[in-house]
Amino acid sequence: MSYAFTLNGQPIEVEADVAGMTSLLSVLRESFGLTGTKLGCGEGRCGACTVLVDGTPVVACLYPLANVDSSDVRTVEGLAGPDEPLTEVQSALLDHGAVQCGACVPGVSMTLTALLECADHVTEDDVRAALTGNICRCTGYTKFVEAAVSVAADSGGRQ
Amino acid sequence: MTAVGRNVRRADGEGKVRGSVRYGMDYTELGALTGKVLRSSLPAARIARLDTSTAATMPGVRAIATATDAPGLSGMFFVLKDQSLFARDEVRYAGEALAAVAADTEAQAEAALAAIEVVLDPLDPVLDPDHALTDGARLIHPDWESYETIVPGPRSGNLAWESRIERGDVDAAFQEAYRVVEDEFRTQRQHQNSIEPHAAVARYEEGRYTVHTPTQFPFNVRGRTAELLGVRPSDVRVVVPAIGGGFGGKLDIMLEPFACVLARKSGRPVRIVNTRSEELRTCAPREGGIVRLRTAVARDGSILAQEGEIIADNGANSSGETVACANAASLVLGSTYRVPNARYVSKVVYTNTPPTAAFRGVNGPYSVFAQEMHLDHIARELGMDRRDIRLHNLIGSGDVMVNGQEVDGPFLREAMDELETMRPWQQLQASKRPYRGHAIVPVTWLTNSGAGSASMKLNEDGTVTVASAATEIGSGAVATGVRQLVADQLGVDFHDVLVTPPDTDTGGYDLGAQGSRTTFGAGNAMIDAGKKVREQILDVAANLLEAAPEDLELADGSVHVQGVPDRRVGLAAISATASMTSGPIIASGGFVAPPESFDGGCMTGALLTHFTAATYHAHHAEVEVDPDTGRVTVLRYTVVQDVGRAINPQMIEGQIQGGVVQGLGYALYENLRVHGGEVVDDNLESYRLPIAADTPPIDISILENPCPYGPLGAKGAAEPPIVPVAAVIGCAVADAIGAPVNELPVTPFAVLQALRKQGESAA
Numbered sequence: 001m002s003y004a005f006t007l008n009g010q011p012i013e014v015e016a017d018v019a020g021m022t023s024l025l026s027v028l029r030e031s032f033g034l035t036g037t038k039l040g041c042g043e044g045r046c047g048a049c050t051v052l053v054d055g056t057p058v059v060a061c062l063y064p065l066a067n068v069d070s071s072d073v074r075t076v077e078g079l080a081g082p083d084e085p086l087t088e089v090q091s092a093l094l095d096h097g098a099v100q101c102g103a104c105v106p107g108v109s110m111t112l113t114a115l116l117e118c119a120d121h122v123t124e125d126d127v128r129a130a131l132t133g134n135i136c137r138c139t140g141y142t143k144f145v146e147a148a149v150s151v152a153a154d155s156g157g158r159q
Numbered sequence: 160m161t162a163v164g165r166n167v168r169r170a171d172g173e174g175k176v177r178g179s180v181r182y183g184m185d186y187t188e189l190g191a192l193t194g195k196v197l198r199s200s201l202p203a204a205r206i207a208r209l210d211t212s213t214a215a216t217m218p219g220v221r222a223i224a225t226a227t228d229a230p231g232l233s234g235m236f237f238v239l240k241d242q243s244l245f246a247r248d249e250v251r252y253a254g255e256a257l258a259a260v261a262a263d264t265e266a267q268a269e270a271a272l273a274a275i276e277v278v279l280d281p282l283d284p285v286l287d288p289d290h291a292l293t294d295g296a297r298l299i300h301p302d303w304e305s306y307e308t309i310v311p312g313p314r315s316g317n318l319a320w321e322s323r324i325e326r327g328d329v330d331a332a333f334q335e336a337y338r339v340v341e342d343e344f345r346t347q348r349q350h351q352n353s354i355e356p357h358a359a360v361a362r363y364e365e366g367r368y369t370v371h372t373p374t375q376f377p378f379n380v381r382g383r384t385a386e387l388l389g390v391r392p393s394d395v396r397v398v399v400p401a402i403g404g405g406f407g408g409k410l411d412i413m414l415e416p417f418a419c420v421l422a423r424k425s426g427r428p429v430r431i432v433n434t435r436s437e438e439l440r441t442c443a444p445r446e447g448g449i450v451r452l453r454t455a456v457a458r459d460g461s462i463l464a465q466e467g468e469i470i471a472d473n474g475a476n477s478s479g480e481t482v483a484c485a486n487a488a489s490l491v492l493g494s495t496y497r498v499p500n501a502r503y504v505s506k507v508v509y510t511n512t513p514p515t516a517a518f519r520g521v522n523g524p525y526s527v528f529a530q531e532m533h534l535d536h537i538a539r540e541l542g543m544d545r546r547d548i549r550l551h552n553l554i555g556s557g558d559v560m561v562n563g564q565e566v567d568g569p570f571l572r573e574a575m576d577e578l579e580t581m582r583p584w585q586q587l588q589a590s591k592r593p594y595r596g597h598a599i600v601p602v603t604w605l606t607n608s609g610a611g612s613a614s615m616k617l618n619e620d621g622t623v624t625v626a627s628a629a630t631e632i633g634s635g636a637v638a639t640g641v642r643q644l645v646a647d648q649l650g651v652d653f654h655d656v657l658v659t660p661p662d663t664d665t666g667g668y669d670l671g672a673q674g675s676r677t678t679f680g681a682g683n684a685m686i687d688a689g690k691k692v693r694e695q696i697l698d699v700a701a702n703l704l705e706a707a708p709e710d711l712e713l714a715d716g717s718v719h720v721q722g723v724p725d726r727r728v729g730l731a732a733i734s735a736t737a738s739m740t741s742g743p744i745i746a747s748g749g750f751v752a753p754p755e756s757f758d759g760g761c762m763t764g765a766l767l768t769h770f771t772a773a774t775y776h777a778h779h780a781e782v783e784v785d786p787d788t789g790r791v792t793v794l795r796y797t798v799v800q801d802v803g804r805a806i807n808p809q810m811i812e813g814q815i816q817g818g819v820v821q822g823l824g825y826a827l828y829e830n831l832r833v834h835g836g837e838v839v840d841d842n843l844e845s846y847r848l849p850i851a852a853d854t855p856p857i858d859i860s861i862l863e864n865p866c867p868y869g870p871l872g873a874k875g876a877a878e879p880p881i882v883p884v885a886a887v888i889g890c891a892v893a894d895a896i897g898a899p900v901n902e903l904p905v906t907p908f909a910v911l912q913a914l915r916k917q918g919e920s921a922a
């Protein structure tokens with residue numbers, strides 16, 4: 001079986017030997033060398049592997065490759081191209097000192113990006129609720145919330 | 160612009176938000192095989208048979224290693240050498256390694272593990288530390304007497320180590336007591352659960368091992384790997400990629416020696432990465448503890464004497480820091496309040512359970528939990544206010560800690576006063592509502608005193624490179640703190656200070672990221688190197704500018720004559736000149752904390768004897784308990800923390816927020832349960848970590864009481880915020896429900912039980 005989808009804006013096609021049950025995460029990391037997306041638990045609990053499929057956050061470690069057929073997949077590497085400036089979310093995370101070890105940060109960045117792209121009004125509680133699936137062992141989450149709320153406020157007083 | 164005191168963006172931040180930073184878990188080498196470790200399913204057994212011959216012939220299998228390949232015995236910090244890499248003859252915990260395999264693919268490695276024939280004859284596991292210490296208990300290490308130790312230590316049978324502090328005349332004080340109060344507390348194992356699991360990639364070349372591993376403490380991994388494999392430390396090179404969290408869990412070897420042995424035997428690089436389940440089952444957590452306290456008090460609330468017994472579950476061997484840190488529990492019990500007469504015994508006990516190790520704060524969180532719940536008990540007995548009894552006994556200028564060390568200022572009192580301005584106690588007492596509670600806890604903590612070193616050079620372009628083995632575990636100590644110090648010292652931009660990735664071949668010795676020591680210890684070592692680099696720069700500049708070195712200043716990447724900013728020469732030009740005259744500019748430096756004076760005579764078996772660069776803290780929490788479900792909600796949390804000097808306030812805040820939340824997890828739900836010797840919570844569904852919705856608002860006030868030997872006065876800041884959290888939460892819940900909680904975690908079930916018990920006794 002082969003599956004066609006866009007990955008960070010580029011059309012691609014992947015051959016999968018197993019019946020499409022290969023995890024999206026292993027394809028991203030092993031076939032495409034996109035190691036920004038992390039394998040924190042492999043059991044759908046930590047969110048370090050969060051990517052966006054058609055704009056919705058999913059845990060790539062459990063997400064079957066078959067499900068991304070003809071979808072649009074975005075990973076942390078696709079937020080800002082290597083030579084491009086950081087996105088507002090990425091920049092706010094750094095300005096707020098929200099990054100520590102950073103192992104959760106690719107997943108957190110994807111979740112916050114999805115939240116801020118579709119919500120026109122974001123409260124602290126919205127951010128906390130959105131981050132339910134993203135475990136961070138370092139930061140205590142406060143600075144993620146501050147960073148996300150500041151982005152929402154900057155982009156036209158949505159807060 | 161100076162860098163110190165500013166919230167500069169961390170040097171590794173862009174890579175981390177772009178996903179381009181390569182962590183230990185992302186690292187691999189061309190042709191790397193996959194390594195897997197076969198582990199015992201039983202907690203205690205004789206190994207009757209271990210046959211790898213079939214496995215060795217399976218497709219893709221390139222090497223199998225067993226006990227004969229790793230002859231050495233070792234132990235964390237080389238304190239008590241009771242650990243072999245693979246179980247020999249006897250298995251001492253479920254999860255102990257029996258063999259390791261390297262194969263072309265993961266599936267092949269797993270198939271080979273399954274094909275290793277293992278016959279285990281079960282032994283009766285010794286699981287309870289109290290039971291382990293009884294006379295008839297089976298010895299977990301029958302050969303315990305033969306083990307090497309770093310210093311002679313009190314130990315016998317299942318008592319792996321004992322440390323004692325005895326001060327004053329305890330028995331006499333108890334006789335004069337107005338009241339004697341006694342309690343027992345029990346606490347659970349807490350797992351570090353860094354998001355990045357342990358990972359190691361090793362290769363063997365020219366008779367040496369090179370291993371890439373996200374360790375907090377490269378020199379420990381080097382020494383411990385060498386000892387287990389029976390080679391010299393210099394035969395092992397440890398290189399550290401980015402680290403995805405540690406919290407103490409990555410101080411010690413885990414997978415490195417396995418990867419090394421397999422690399423040697425297969426002639427190929429070998430990569431091993433733990434699954435989350437392997438992390439939880441085999442990577443050493445904070446130990447479970449039992450604390451028994453007995454205190455003599457006077458009518459006015461003065462502590463006259465205290466006896467304490469701390470029992471720490473070492474697990475099956477001393478591969479973690481539990482032994483090395485035994486005495487910290489006693490020191491913590493006797494360094495926040497005046498305890499003029501004290502007898503503390505800290506016992507580290509073998510059990511047939513996975514070994515335990517350091518997790519941020521080591522035994523501090525449960526010792527403080529015990530002391531504070533106990534103080535509330537005393538206050539109840541005396542009808543005293545909970546804050547008053549703390550202030551009454553609070554240690555201050557001129558007092559001595561239980562080890563005889565003098566307290567360096569009234570800083571605990573200042574922390575309590577600052578907290579009072581933020582959360583006025585009487586006001587909160589007066590506005591108390593049913594099932595709401597609050598509590599306040601002061602605590603003294605330490606900075607790790609360990610050695611660090613650095614070498615520093617001025618580059619051709621005027622930037623500065625520091626070679627160091629100090630590791631960045633996420634706190635920002637290397638990514639911001641030490642760079643800020645060096646930037647200001649040499650008058651260069653923060654971004655022009657580069658720090659090499661840790662590598663034991665090129666970096667000098669460093670005691671690793673532990674006990675908040677990196678900005679303090681590694682920072683001091685860099686400043687020492689920087690002084691010499693600065694002198695060399697000034698010498699060259701003095702010639703070029705025809706001025707005396709004393710009249711020169713460094714700023715904005717150049718040297719100028721004081722008061723004459725136009726008479727200047729850039730660092731790039733100085734570098735070029737130096738390389739043609741006095742030689743390239745480079746220097747090295749080192750640091751170890753100066754000794755403190757204390758009374759060594761009152762302690763036996765103490766490996767941690769005193770507090771270096773002590774820090775002072777006060778925490779407060781308000782909680783609400785749902786009497787129907789037992790659920791505890793933390794409404795507001797407040798931290799006052801003395802950091803000596805805030806090099807990067809934003810990073811310190813981050814450490815406080817993160818430490819508090821880890822403490823909340825420990826206080827309320829994290830619990831690595833071990834039943835029948837087996838870890839029950841081997842996934843993140845049953846091991847509950849704090850999520851964003853769990854975190855309360857945290858108010859923070861940072862105090863600066865500079866340490867005379869800290870870099871610009873800085874002391875450790877990252878470790879302590881977790882230390883008093885369980886105590887504050889425990890005391891606040893007890894206040895809310897009007898009944899003590901003497902065990903952690905304070906689960907809804909525990910709360911309901913306490914409420915029911917209280918209801919019954921009231922009826």
Ligand code: FES
Binds near residue numbers: 041042043047
């Ligand atoms: S790695 Fe996918 S949720 Fe943890």
Ligand code: FES
Binds near residue numbers: 103136
């Ligand atoms: S920053 Fe380390 S896990 Fe989130």
